[in-house]
Amino acid sequence: MKIGIKVLGCPKNEADCNVLEAILRHRGHEIVKDAKKADVIIIDTCAFIEDAKKEAIDEILTFAQFKSKHNFFLCVKGCLVQRYADELAKEIPEVDAWYGILPPSEVADAVENRVKFLVKDPITVYEESSRCEKGKTFAYIKIADGCDRACTFCSIPAFKGAFKSRTLESIEKEAAELIEQGVKELILVAQDTTAYGVDLYGKPSLPTLLERLNKLEKDFTIRVMYLHPDHLTDEIIEAMLGLEKVLPYLDIPVQHGSDKILKRMGRTKTAEQLLELIEKIRKINPDSAIRTSIIVGFPGETDEDFEQLLNFLQEAKFDRLGCFIYSEEEGTVASQFPEKVPHEVASQRQEEVMLLQSEISEERLKRFLNKKLRILVESSNKNYYIGRSHLDAPEIDGVVLVEKTKRIKPKDFYTVLITSTTEYDLKGVLVE
Structure with missing residues (x-):
């Protein structure tokens, strides 16, 4: 069969679909970029925030309309389906098949057998390996998925389930294969990479994983994403800043700079402790890059809280920053909080944060x-x-x-x- 794959959402979805593509190719199927040539179209979806859900629905409807002019089997898989399967199947009958969060091999089986509906308890990790697209310099490796943290704004645990890690051996095997294919940068992803290994080995094992990958031969680098600031230990920091092939790039989504809002978000570190963490990293390596994510418009965020956030950002001076407007997700603790912030106010705050960050970024880059x-x-x-x-x-x-x-x-x-x-x-x- 000729199969097209459309990936929406986070790098974990891209990692899943890279593995799916490798399995399908191994089974003799052809992966095509042109939907007009496809016998099967697979859309992988995200359901993390409202904008992601809207993007997924729009993409599904676009392909459903395209399907009326071209004869192909339309499959939709992933987080959106896991979360809203019955409603989606009822509202969009043009879709031929709905699959939840499954290992890529099960998705491949379902596609080959034209299974119409396959949604069960989420299975987020697996031991299969991916292959990189020819000529691509980087590849995502999913080292774990799901989450056990208690962030009040996040819906991930509701549809992805508990945190689960892959084995050291399976990750190392996939990394070695990707490097052999010519990949120059391995990007490790999970919902929270600081928790890697706790469920399998009884303790955080990211330093052990990095040490093992660092020993692999050939010229390549390792980048780590999604380090929860409340669980970023000295051992992890030392591994990330001390191993030759690990890039000094720490992606630490702090989310806010007001102690009141941090507490309401379910975070344990205060703004002062976060600043101490940043100072510790830069003391070890002044040229390291620290990236973060910020949420504005969280329920109860006052003008004073926002001023505290701006002051925090001016002091922290993050190298890279993404700022997002709070998205209320059903079933989360935060969705029950009163004192909603109007969207216009949140949007204005987002603009102010990004204006400030553009100045900080320009200043930080001059050190190079x-x-x-x-x-x-x-x-x-x-x-x-x-x-x-x-x-x-x-x-x-x-x-x-x-x-x-x-x-x-x-x-x-x-x-x-x-x-x-x-x-x-x-x-x-x-x-x-």
Whole structure:
């Protein structure tokens, strides 16, 4: 069969679909990019926040309409289906099959056998390996999924279930295979990577995993995403900043800077403790990159709380930051909180945060002027090669623009002298 796969949502979904694609190819199926050529279309969905749900529904309806002109089997899978399967099947009869959160091999079986409906208790982790798309420089590896934390705003545990880790051996095997295929950057993802291994080995085992991956041969780097600030230990920090192949990039979603709001969110660290954590990281490595996520408009967020957030951000000076408007999700503790913040107010606060962050980012990037950085060059345009430094996770952070002073082959590492900066990007020249 000719099969098209559309991935929506987080990198964990991309990791799942990379594995699914590898299984389908191994079974003799062809993966196609053009929907007109497909016998089967698979849409993987997200249900984390309202915007993600709307995006998924819009995409499903688009393919359902497209299906009226082209004959293919339309499957929808993943988080949205796990959460709203019966309603979706009733409201969108044009979809041929609905699959919940299943291991990729089970999805492949269901597709091959034209199963119409398969939703059961979520199975979020598996021992199968992915393959990278030819020519791609990075690949996501899902090391765990589900969550046992008690963040009051998050619906993930309701439809993904308890935190579950993959074995060290299966992750190491997948990493080795991806490196052999030419991947230059392995990106480890989970709902909370600081909890990796607790369920399997009785203790947080991210440092052990990083040490094992760091020993793999060939020239590659490791990036870790989603480090819960309340559980980011000294041992994890030391592994991330002390191992040669692990990029000094710490993705720490603090969510807010007001102690009152942090407590209402179910977080245990205070703003002062978060600042101490940031200071500790920068003391070990001043050039490390610290990324965070912020939520504005959380129930009960007053003007005073927002001012505390702005003051916190001015002091923390995060290298990279994403700011999101609070999304009320049914079944969460926060959905029961009174004192809702009007959307217009939250939207204005989001604009203020991002304006402040643009100034902070521009200031932070200047510390790399006249310094040499190791850049993974991935593509090019008329005037520049385009790459990423340790500061830049793909598709969410900035880039490095490298002047075309000589011909080089993209998809590899190069040393670049940084000559100028913008709000979010670096520019430089190749070093001989």
